[in-house]
Amino acid sequence: MAKSMTVGKRENEKKRIAKREEKLKKKENKKLSGSSNSFEDMIAYVDENGRITSTPPTENVRKEEINPDEIVIATPKKEDEEPTILRGRVEFFNESRGFGFIKDLSGVEKYFFHVNNVVGNIAENNIVTFDLERGVKGMNAVNISLENKSKPENLAQTESV
Missing domain, CATH: 2.40.50.140 (Nucleic acid-binding proteins)
Structure with missing residues (x-):
């Protein structure tokens, strides 16, 4: 004996089939369009202000000179304090x-x-x-x-x- 199909069950089944068909159509469209993303389109650059851009940086940008001797690498020594009584x-x-x-x-x-x-x-x-x-x-x-x-x-x- 077959199960009875109510109106709600029929509508849900139709929705599932429609979703599946829509998914297949999207998949086919993706295959037909091919991979339009070339390697050059995927590259991103960071400008001097730290923002991400799609244009490569220009070479004539003046860079600030930093003396490496002025950079403090270690944390300064903690001065010995007299213990408070x-x-x-x-x-x-x-x-x-x-x-x-x-x-x-x-x-x-x-x-x-x-x-x-x-x-x-x-x-x-x-x-x-x-x-x-x-x-x-x-x-x-x-x-x-x-x-x-x-x-x-x-x-x-x-x-x-």
Whole structure:
């Protein structure tokens, strides 16, 4: 028993056949016209401003002379900067595991530190001075020491009088 052909199916079949015939016509037209693209038609040129053109460049264009000694090839050496000494407060310190975090007083950043980078003894909430060093997981505090709370000399002299 054959399948029934509805109107929609017949129209779709006609469209498919028409597409196939159109494709074959295009293919035949392409074969008949041949390859009109010669090698000269496919060549493109770049002018002195970097634009692509179909005309070859003229030979009388004045070229700017560049001294090859003036061209810098390598990146300049980074100048050694003195590390800035930062101030911070010890937010957390685990003596048994030997690590902690320092919160920078000038900002909101917290920096990890290890007990090996501490000079002297510190505890939580101490004000310390430290340097920064890039670690595997971010910036680490190094050269950590308690901040000196000694009074300036001129204040000490005025109090003793």
